[in-house]
Amino acid sequence: MANKNSISQVGEKIRQALEKLREAMEEWLSKQGLTPQPVPIPIDRPHRKRRKSR
Numbered sequence: 001m002a003n004k005n006s007i008s009q010v011g012e013k014i015r016q017a018l019e020k021l022r023e024a025m026e027e028w029l030s031k032q033g034l035t036p037q038p039v040p041i042p043i044d045r046p047h048r049k050r051r052k053s054r
Helices: 004-031
Strands: none
């Protein structure tokens, strides 16, 4: 079993890699003359079945 310290280190490395990727994508998009836009996240999740109240 991995210890919590190494798990947090791996999580931090992943976060840093994602940050670098975000910066690279923004730079590439700006060179293409595009701007990054946020993606809307739907609040309603129709694919999930709701429980019926009794």
